[in-house]
Amino acid sequence: MPAEALSINASLSKKSDAASYEPRLTHLPILILNVHEQCNCRCLMCDIWQREGGKELDLADFARHRQSIEAMGVKHIVLTGGEPLMHRNFETLCRTLKECGVQITLLTTGLLLAKRAKIVADFVDEVIISLDGPQEVHDQVRRVKGAFRLIGDGVSAVRQHTPALPIRGRSTVQKANHHLLRKTVEGAKSLGLSSISFLAADVTSQAFNRELVWPGERQNQISLMPSEIRTLEEEIEWLVAENADDFQSKYIVESPAKLQRIARRFREQLGEMPPVAPRCNAPWVSAVMEIDGSVRPCFFHPSIGSTKLQTLGEVINSDEAVKFRASLDVRENDICQRCVCSLNYKDPMAEANRGEVEAQPRLYQAGTE
Ligand code: SF4
Ligand code: SF4
Numbered sequence: 596m597p598a599e600a601l602s603i604n605a606s607l608s609k610k611s612d613a614a615s616y617e618p619r620l621t622h623l624p625i626l627i628l629n630v631h632e633q634c635n636c637r638c639l640m641c642d643i644w645q646r647e648g649g650k651e652l653d654l655a656d657f658a659r660h661r662q663s664i665e666a667m668g669v670k671h672i673v674l675t676g677g678e679p680l681m682h683r684n685f686e687t688l689c690r691t692l693k694e695c696g697v698q699i700t701l702l703t704t705g706l707l708l709a710k711r712a713k714i715v716a717d718f719v720d721e722v723i724i725s726l727d728g729p730q731e732v733h734d735q736v737r738r739v740k741g742a743f744r745l746i747g748d749g750v751s752a753v754r755q756h757t758p759a760l761p762i763r764g765r766s767t768v769q770k771a772n773h774h775l776l777r778k779t780v781e782g783a784k785s786l787g788l789s790s791i792s793f794l795a796a797d798v799t800s801q802a803f804n805r806e807l808v809w810p811g812e813r814q815n816q817i818s819l820m821p822s823e824i825r826t827l828e829e830e831i832e833w834l835v836a837e838n839a840d841d842f843q844s845k846y847i848v849e850s851p852a853k854l855q856r857i858a859r860r861f862r863e864q865l866g867e868m869p870p871v872a873p874r875c876n877a878p879w880v881s882a883v884m885e886i887d888g889s890v891r892p893c894f895f896h897p898s899i900g901s902t903k904l905q906t907l908g909e910v911i912n913s914d915e916a917v918k919f920r921a922s923l924d925v926r927e928n929d930i931c932q933r934c935v936c937s938l939n940y941k942d943p944m945a946e947a948n949r950g951e952v953e954a955q956p957r958l959y960q961a962g963t964e
Contacts, residue, residue, distance in 0.1 A: 624671060630688060634677045635678050703722060729775060763791070776831065
């Protein structure tokens with residue numbers, strides 16, 4: 596699921612400035628947990644499904660980090676993979692996390708949602724399903740026949756248990772669907788999804804199990820040519836004109852201006868425009884924990900340490916991690932400038948990491964703002 600990645604939309608902020616955070620973290624509101632390395636889709640834009648071995652999060656080992664999760668005030672745990680619902684002890688995992696008092700967001704293909712509906716309804720607070728277009732295109736991109744229909748079955752099954760559970764759609768814009776945004780919104784509604792959001796496909800990073808940056812030929816299968824970018828821009832204009840109510844109600848999560856930035860990202864990939872990094876505070880408010888215990892500051896930057904011999908809290912504030920955060924300038928960083936999926940999280944306790952919370956002033960040094 597990482598290609599669709601983070602979406603804790605309720606907490607987006609316009610004000611956060613990553614550069615103003617302290618490198619040593621006292622709070623970590625969001626932990627992204629990779630719980631199963633394999634996936635039940637075979638998407639063209641991702642190499643995760645090619646992983647061999649089918650490793651999954653070892654729950655006994657994970658229990659070591661419970662104290663870190665509680666001590667660092669983790670509020671949201673985002674389950675990702677691969678496909679998290681493939682974890683053989685998914686219910687036990689959810690129970691353990693709930694005992695830590697966190698909210699659970701599940702990033703999923705939706706293919707196993709009907710089978711796991713009761714567990715999801717009982718434990719998960721938000722489901723985000725990747726949707727790549729209307730039925731035919733979605734199934735083509737996922738390379739799974741009947742994938743779209745299975746999502747519909749899963750949404751219905753979960754809603755039978757918990758009618759109000761937010762089940763959102765997340766669509767990665769790429770060559771196969773750049774002209775179909777309106778049809779994607781229609782598809783989301785037909786599936787009963789609570790909302791739909793869009794992001795540009797990532798073709799330039801080494802995230803998502805790529806051993807090397809993709810060669811141009813592979814990138815071209817996903818990214819857009821100039822004429823396709825114009826088509827996308829027109830499609831966005833049509834979407835804005837025809838779906839005004841959906842923007843108003845936030846059924847379409849992004850504003851029109853933010854959707855236009857997706858088109859701009861593709862222009863940047865072609866070198867037509869200079870890359871502009873998004874506003875992002877991911878490394879200061881979140882971490883990604885992989886199945887092998889390595890910890891990343893976000894999906895795209897390299898590991899800052901391993902929990903094999905340390906607790907999560909120790910890794911988060913290890914010398915390497917602190918050094919990384921102290922030296923990261925999101926606006927200037929090459930990886931950030933190409934990032935398609937940022938996080939801008941506003942949270943009172945995370946603000947403590949930049950010295951703005953008066954209630955606990957002794958715990959923090961002043962930020963640089
Ligand atoms: S194969 Fe598709 S569904 Fe699976 S992790 Fe990759 S992008 Fe997500
Ligand atoms: S690559 Fe940079 S902009 Fe993207 S999530 Fe990571 S820190 Fe944020």
